[in-house]
Amino acid sequence: MLVVQKLSHSFLNGTESTQVLAGIDFRVERGEIVALLGSSGSGKSTLLNLMAGLMKPTEGSILIAGRPIEKMSENELAVFRRTHIGFIFQSYELIPHLTVRENVELPLVFQGEKAKIRRERANALLTRVGLAGKTELFPSQLSGGQQQRVSIARSLITEPAVVFADEPTGNLDTKTEAEIIDLLIELNVNHGITFVIVTHEHEVARRTKRIIQLRDGRLVESDAESDEDALLHGEVGT
Numbered sequence: 001m002l003v004v005q006k007l008s009h010s011f012l013n014g015t016e017s018t019q020v021l022a023g024i025d026f027r028v029e030r031g032e033i034v035a036l037l038g039s040s041g042s043g044k045s046t047l048l049n050l051m052a053g054l055m056k057p058t059e060g061s062i063l064i065a066g067r068p069i070e071k072m073s074e075n076e077l078a079v080f081r082r083t084h085i086g087f088i089f090q091s092y093e094l095i096p097h098l099t100v101r102e103n104v105e106l107p108l109v110f111q112g113e114k115a116k117i118r119r120e121r122a123n124a125l126l127t128r129v130g131l132a133g134k135t136e137l138f139p140s141q142l143s144g145g146q147q148q149r150v151s152i153a154r155s156l157i158t159e160p161a162v163v164f165a166d167e168p169t170g171n172l173d174t175k176t177e178a179e180i181i182d183l184l185i186e187l188n189v190n191h192g193i194t195f196v197i198v199t200h201e202h203e204v205a206r207r208t209k210r211i212i213q214l215r216d217g218r219l220v221e222s223d224a225e226s227d228e229d230a231l232l233h234g235e236v237g238t
């Protein structure tokens with residue numbers, strides 16, 4: 001589903017090169033939910049940008065649904081991203097002058113889907129994320145947690161191979177954070193959606209079955225249970 005192979009990345013500033021990721025290898029199977037955990041500066045955003053095809057790696061390969069995305073042209077990538085990858089952002093990134101339903105429909109508008117089908121799929125997804133009565137409101141009329149639910153529905157409408165969530169609860173209070181993570185887990189368990197959740201919060205990572213941990217651009221992989229154990233014994237850095 002998602003295969004990251006021997007991935008390294010350096011940024012060039014003038015003549016100086018800074019290595020940010022070094023020899024990253026992991027795979028995420030279809031139907032998995034994984035937290036990508038790392039402290040500030042560990043390389044999470046860089047890795048996410050590479051996996052989303054927003055930057056080309058210095059070395060290595062990223063396969064999504066069997067396709068090496070680093071080999072694609074800009075145009076191929078734009079189409080591939082729209083159809084195979086879903087995104088959930090910390091700040092929701094909803095369009096304020098479109099209704100909740102229109103926001104969710106938008107990726108299908110870009111695919112040229114018929115209005116009736118768009119509306120049906122958007123309404124079904126909005127029901128699934130608990131917003132059945134809110135479809136004709138505007139984003140500003142919703143709470144932060146509800147806006148994030150809209151963005152989750154939008155990320156699913158093209159039935160992507162994988163959904164990347166970038167600090168999805170970063171703007172939410174603890175109770176709403178737990179509800180949003182509950183929703184992502186429910187969508188994973190009951191609908192088989194593959195999620196990679198990028199976070200610096202152990203509390204979020206602790207909820208997923210598997211944690212991939214980045215430290216100084218390198219991987220420290222562990223499953224959630226042993227990681228929790230390590231946390232208890234103070235072995236995992238913050």
Ligand SMILES: Nc1ncnc2c1ncn2[C@@H]1O[C@H](COP(=O)(O)OP(=O)(O)OP(=O)(O)O)[C@@H](O)[C@H]1O
Nearest residue numbers: 011018020038039040041042043044045046047200
């Ligand atoms: N364009 C760039 N040029 C040079 N160095 C960069 C660039 N972008 C990021 N870096 C460096 O790469 C390292 C990793 O940054 P990155 O943003 O990937 O970390 P992060 O784990 O996402 O951190 P945060 O949680 O604070 O966003 C940092 O040391 C950062 O200074």
